[in-house]
Amino acid sequence: MRQPPVNRIARDAIKAWKITAAIYISVLWLATIGVAIITYNYTVSYWFISIAVLISALSTYLFVFLLPKIRWRRWRYEVFEQEIYIQHGILIVSRTLVPMIRVQHVDTQQGPILRKFGLASVTISTAATTHEIPALLEEDASDLRDSISALARVDEDDV
Amino acid sequence: MSEPKRLHPAAIIFNFIKGIREFIFVLIFGFITFRDQSFGYFILIVLLLALIIVAYSVISWYRYTYRVEEEELRIEYGIFIRKKRYISKNRIQSIDLTQGVIHRIFKLAKVQIETAGSGNGSEASLKAVKFTEAQTLRDELKNEDTQATELDPETEAETTNHPFYKISFKRLFVAGSTSGSIGVIFVLALGALEFERFIPDRFFDNAMSWVIGLSIMLIVGFALALLLFLWLLGIAGTMIKYGNFTITKYKDELFITRGLLEKKQITIPLGRIQAVGIQESVIRQPLGFVTVFAEVAGGSLDQGEDFSTVLFPIMKRDEVEEFLQEILPDYAEQPQDFNPLPKRALTFYLFRTMVPIILLGIAVMFLLPQFSWVIIILLIGGLYLGFLRYRAGGYYLKENRLMVRYRVLSKTTMLMYHKRIQAFEKTQHKIQKAKKLATLKLSIIGKLGTGKHYTIKELDEADLDQLSDWYSYRK
Helix, strand or coil: CCCCCCEECCCCHHHHHHHHHHHHHHHHHHHHHHHHHHHHHHCCCHHHHHHHHHHHHHHHHHHHHHHHHHHHHHCEEEECCCEEEEEECCCEEEEEEEEHHHCCEEEEECCHHHHHCCEEEEEEECCCCEEEEEEEEHHHHHHHHHHHHHHCCCCCCCC | CCCCEECCCHHHHHHHHHHHHHHHHHHHHHHHHHCCCCHHHHHHHHHHHHHHHHHHHHHHHHHCEEEEECCEEEEEECCCCCEEEEEEHHHEEEEEEEECHHHHHHCEEEEEEEECCCCCCCCEEEEEEEHHHHHHHHHHHCCCCCCCCCCCHHHHHHCCCCCEEECCHHHHHHHHHCCCHHHHHHHHHHHHHHHHHHCHHHHHHCCCHHHHHCCHHHHHHHHHHHHHHHHHHHHHHHHHHHCCCEEEEECCEEEEEECCCCEEEEEEEHHHEEEEEEEECCCCHHHCEEEEEEEECCCCCCCCCCCCEEEEEEEEHHHHHHHHHHHCHHHCCCCCCCEECCCCHHHHHHHHHHHHHHHHHHHHHHHCHHHHHHHHHHHHHHHHHHHHHHHHCEEEEECCEEEEEEECCCEEEEEEEHHHCCEEEEEEEHHHHHCCEEEEEEEEECHHHCEEEEEEEEEEHHHHHHHHHHHCCCC
């Protein structure tokens, strides 16, 4: 755990995250427009609209432009024969060890945005936890899934 | 026992009660709506509904059959859609017998059968079976021919060659009087002190002249009586839940029976125990009493059940080792020298407990400035709690066993084995990194198919890295 894992996730993850964030943020902007209309028609204090615009602009910058890049830089993973090693997190960096013999199943998933970039995410489940590697090239993701599920063998001593 | 059998007819009563419960809101709503007009029709409809429920109860009892055949428990049920559920013997993890009040009148038991994967609710539950019948059923479904373990503690005591523990009445009483309800009492007591400050202007000035008639003594007396009542309620609750608590080890299973009104017998296969914990609540700790519990994998969660299985409700701290030596020797050793948290972690602990209190304090100062003194008390209490939390935190590592200790309100010590830990996580934020501290999170299997997670905050980073080396399978 002293060294971070070596593999990075796909570069296009940043674009995919930006689009996802943009979709969510657009809802915020719609709300802001709503506030603007109300302010215009009912002569409410301009404070509300200023605050709404400020919040929307700030979150647009944060979630669409700033965070995806940092998030990508933090995301690392490495698969050993005996265990999977994952690092992620922006403010709080977390590093997780998942032993192969604890892995119960591995899934790959692909939403419309990930598909557009030819990406897929891998989900690794144990009896107590689930871990996700969010965006890998489709090819890599399915390779990873196959190799993990080949390496995962449940311990006899298990419940 | 290949003949299909029916449940005891008392199951009709349970079906009926269940049916009524499902319609109770409709009934209440109907009563309110039709109270004035067409009340007669309402009664008629209610009678009809009751008749339908009765018929339904009887038919579903009639249709419900079970038998043991070809190493399987086969249940067939359903009125419109016939359902068959076959549970293979070697899939069955545990069979629990429960006796509610009605069960005990008719000498019946409820048999709950659990498999490893069952989520919420057991895999199969026979609502009412003759008690002797339930025991033979259990013995038949057991993989090996274990002899029947009686629910009756007297006969159980005769099998003296098996480790056996029983709760004494005195202990049970201590458990009740120090149960969580005393916390509620403290809050109420504080509230009662405030009571007086709140009342005067409004109440006395208003037309409620009779309140003046009541002397302040009477009000205090009333408050005290209320507190006493709550306290007794706490004792009664514990008595009903843990009365006649016994735990027996038989071969590779633990049998727990408990309950005064509802007798419950729980079976725990030793192999399913993921971790053993010792809990010292704030009230019990000074008295030297602890609760021993286990995290058991799989199985269902009944209504009103705790998430952990209590192995013994209350015992002296220094009896734990001997108790575990008998019941669960693998988990017995209790080390004294925990690796504590580093000194620089203390600031984090104090800060974390203070933040909510400070926020509350600011709000109080603006809204109710006359109560500022409460905040000072809270601050002192918060500081002390933060300090206690810091003091409690730590770990102990020996061979393939890891013990972690932490406190939220109660101090909890968990012992688990390397092979039981499902995932190991280290988290660290910028400030922790600067101070060379990190947070540890361990996951094990819990009930309901979800995990149980244990976090120790602000461990020395070097210690944590050492633990991760210990955990890593990559050698």
